Amino acid sequence: MTRTQGIPNQPVAFDDMQGLIRFGHGALVEAAFILCRIRDPKAAGAWLETAPVTSAETLPAPPDMALQVAFTAAGLRAMGLGADVLAYFAQPFLFGMTGEDSRSRRLGDTGTNAPENWDWDEAEAHVLILLYARKGGLAAWQDKILTPTFHAAFTPMHTFPTRPNDGFEPFGFRDGISEPKIDWQDARPPAKHGREDFSNLISPGEVVLGYRNEYDERADLSEADLRRNGSYLVMRQLAQDVPGLWTYLDKEADGDSARREELAAQMVGRRRDGTPLIQGRRDVAGSPRKNDFTYDDDVDGLRCPLGAHIRRANPRTGDQPHRGQGRLGWLLSTLGFRRRRDELPGRHDLVASTRFHRLVRRGRAYGSALTPEAALRPDAAKDARGLFFICLCADLVRQFEFVQNAWIAAPTFNGLTGEADPLLGNRQPFCGVASDGFTIQTPTGTGDRFAPLPQFVTVKGGGYFFLPGLSALRIIARHARQEV
Known part of the structure; x- marks a missing residue:
């Protein structure tokens, strides 16, 4: 180089x-x-x-x-x-x-x-x-x-x-x-x-x-x-259990359709139409509407859960993890001499600068389409359906493997414990740590915990x-x- x-x-x-x-x-x-x-x-x-x-x-x-x-x-x-x-x-x-x-x-x-x-x-x-x-x-x-x-x-x-x-x-x-x-x-x-x-x-x-x-x-x-x-x-090839996901969400929501949609949005980080849970334009360079945001104002995950799928796939971090500290403050925090009072213990710099790990995706779905409403019916079609995930990159380790290992599958991503990606996770222990949960952060600090999660996506090739x-x-x- x-x-x-x-x-x-x-x-x-x-x-x-x-x-x-x-x-x-x-x-x-x-x-x-x-x-x-x-x-x-x-x-x-x-x-x-x-x-x-x-x-x-x-x-x-x-x-x-x-x-x-x-x-x-x-x-x-x-x-x-x-x-x-x-x-x-x-x-x-x-x-x-x-x-x-x-x-x-x-x-x-x-x-x-x-x-x-x-x-x-x-x-x-x-x-x-x-x-x-x-x-x-x-x-x-x-x-x-x-x-x-x-x-x-x-x-x-x-x-x-x-x-x-x-x-x-x-x-x-x-x-x-x-x-x-x-x-x-x-x-x-x-x-x-x-x-x-x-x-x-x-x-x-x-x-x-x-x-x-x-x-x-x-x-x-x-x-x-x-x-x-x-x-x-x-x-x-990622096989997706569409009836399994929506049946699980419906059960957790006690059949309340609005609550079901909210739980789904919390897991994904967006609503079904693509609207992100983080609202407000941030003038992010190169971003279209519905993508013009960062997590700088939601470091505790109160609007978009820390382990939501879109947050894991693209943490949207810059080279400087948190704003408002100045270079000296950032350096002191990085060296362990100072931590922001509102920052969760151990959270600083656990997510690497995103720009070194981006992927260009070119995937396509396969199988018949099944709406969430149809997936909830007892006679919902169990046909094979899912996604051919395709991505392009120049460095397999630094890009695809890093994202998959450090963000998607890691049970300690972003200071979490015992949970992998709520959609893509295989629910198996990862390096000896459980990965079958999902937490929605709350202002009280306890969080709403969902565990064990079923597996919704299975790799087929x-x-x-x-x-x-x-x-x-x-x-x-x-x-x-x-x-x-």
Whole structure:
């Protein structure tokens, strides 16, 4: 890594990035994901050389369909890449999401979430094909891509259809509101003490390799480096027990619909329409309406519980944990010499600065939609439904694994005890500490405690992939045709 303070960031090569990084393809409401093994590397190289992979460049009109391609580490090996090339890729990617027991424990993949209970994982796959299309166009797009030439090169192992994207996740809450905004224009370049307050802007290098990140560092990658303009892609299949969640909430609310909705909002941190429990505009850089807030004025969790899902997934902390102390006060508190009188014991600086751990999410829901009202009926459909969680990042450990381990699964997040994410938690002891509770903080300090919580989300599969730049895809294709 090279320090880049004072050096302008290099121009963004949108024409060499896959479009998923920049656009997310949300307007292409239909999508299907296909996990494949490479049947014939030479044929795979030939297909890849002519595949209409969608770039991130701006077009005169938005496309009606998109194709994106990502590889597992085993897939790059199957394309003929040697250890000398793969050595530059991140170790978690090379080992895989399920490659080490310690990684599974850190990610909370234990108990019913353990990889031995999954329906699939990256170990059986080489390539992930992501197809997107406008309403009514996916079947024709699949037929155009999955030709005999494709099947001569790849063996599909799993095909994952999704339901049309309507902006709501399966539990019934509006999703995608708090997505970070990538600072492509370099409007707020990172610098020492330059972002003490929370910002929803993140540097391009947090998502795309070869650009400046939030540490003001950049890897100087040559045009031949396969990582250049690429991103690591995390995919996890999360099965959601929609009837289970709403039945539990209804029971705790004694059938009172208003109370049920309030309990759900407390667990999530937002109401179903996306309205946050924290109200009031804070002019957070890069944030749209319903996302323009921080938790600076709610350090005790009296408006939004400390363990609410959105608070864990994005704590919205700046480099300076609490306002109003001044630099000297912050330093004294950090060194343990002073604590704010209204601060809970041990709470200071337990949540790291958020800007170093942001993710860009590109997930899609699957299965039939089920409203909370329908989920409460005795005959509620038990169909498989959930979310294909997909995120992009430049550092698997510092970003995805940190968020999953230190914020989502940690039973001591934000000074709490014995509770993980109320939606995503697996309820198993985490490092010997219970994680099956949820607390709504109250002014008396005792809190309303809900325990034990049932498990509402179960991991059914997952893997680490690499989404190469378009030049890298051509290099991989040529290499497979020449070397294999």
